[in-house]
Amino acid sequence: MRGKATAPAAGTIINALATGHGSAFAIQESITATVELDAEQDSVSGTITEDPSADTALIERCVSMVTDRYGGGEGGTVQTESEIPLAAGLKSSSAAANATILATLSALGKADEVDRTTACKIGVAAARDVGVTITGAFDDASASMLGGVTVTDNSSDSLLRQDTFEYDALVWTPPERAYSADADVDRCKQIAPIVKTATRLAKNGQYTEAMNVNGLAYSTALQFPTEPALEALPHVAGVSLSGTGPSVVAIGNQESLKEVKHMWDIRDGKTWLTTTQNSGAQTI
Structure with a gap:
């Protein structure tokens, strides 16, 4: 029993740490998961191709949750390959979970029987179980699984809004890494009044405006430099710190983004x- 699936990275519109409401959008770079199940095994072994020493608890838990619910508790192996920098704020954990969930469903022959939102929530539950997320990251996971842009209430795993999202994008990822579970939640909660304003904008479909507000607020709260966003603002539709950093993502038209790229290229990273990306996660 073998399955393979891919899920895209995502950028941030609203980080959910301050208020529990979040918004994210899928981008083209992706993670691919290959799952092989064996009914004779009762454990799961995972490998992350780019970093064989990395923690594989999330992808292993995803396989187990799917086989427990839709199969016969089969064990086996799961391997991921990523175009997404890990721990860079580009939702690599959510993408890995989504790809693994769909690959496992495919291996069981159940990929067409489980709707994508349900599949996404399994990955969110797995992420909470292994402690790689504070909010549950349903905003990030839903954007990666469904594609386009989503707005969510992470406290109830509710999808509040989903739209297609058509932009060119520019990503700057510095050499540093930041893990979501290590973010300073108390500092983030101090900017809740500002983030609530951004959330109202996102719920009204004013995604780029929401992104700009979110980016400056969270860069300050999480003590990342605001200069990349300030350089980009005159040229782009929206720019934000992505997730809990350190990556910064801007959206707009390609010519304007190329101007920003010249400025960001002088930075390390x-x-x-x-x-x-609007198609979301897919089986292969």
Whole structure:
């Protein structure tokens, strides 16, 4: 029993740490998961190709939750391959969970029987179980699974809004890494009044405006530099710290983003052009 699936990365509109409400959008870079199940095994072994020493608890838990619910508790192996920098604020954990969930369902022959929102919530539950998320990250996971842009209430795992999202995108990822579970929640809660304003904008479909407000507020709260966003603001539709950092993502038209890229390229790290993605996670 073998299955394979891919799920995209995502950028942030609203980080849910301050209020429990979040919003994110899918981008083209993705993670691919390959799952092989064996009814003779009762445990799951995972491998992350880019970092064999990395913690595989999340992807292993995803396989187990799916086989317990939709199969016969089979064990086996799961391997992920990623185009997404890990621990960079680009939702690599959510994408890995989504890809693993769909690959496991495919291995069981159940990929067409489980709707994508339900599949996404399994990954969110797995992420909470293994402690890689504070909010449950339903905003990030739903954008990766469903594609386009989503707005969510992470306290109840409710999807409040979903739209297609058509932009070119620019990503800057510095060398540093930041893990969501290590974020300073108390500092984030101090900016809740500002984030509530951004959330109202997102709920009304004013995503770029919400993104700009969110980015400056969270960069300050999480003590990341605001200069990349300030450089981009005159040229782009929206720019924000993505997740709990350290990546910064801007959206707009390609020509304007190229101007910003010239400014961001002088910084340490990697800067690349991409696009938003509306198809979400897929079996292969």
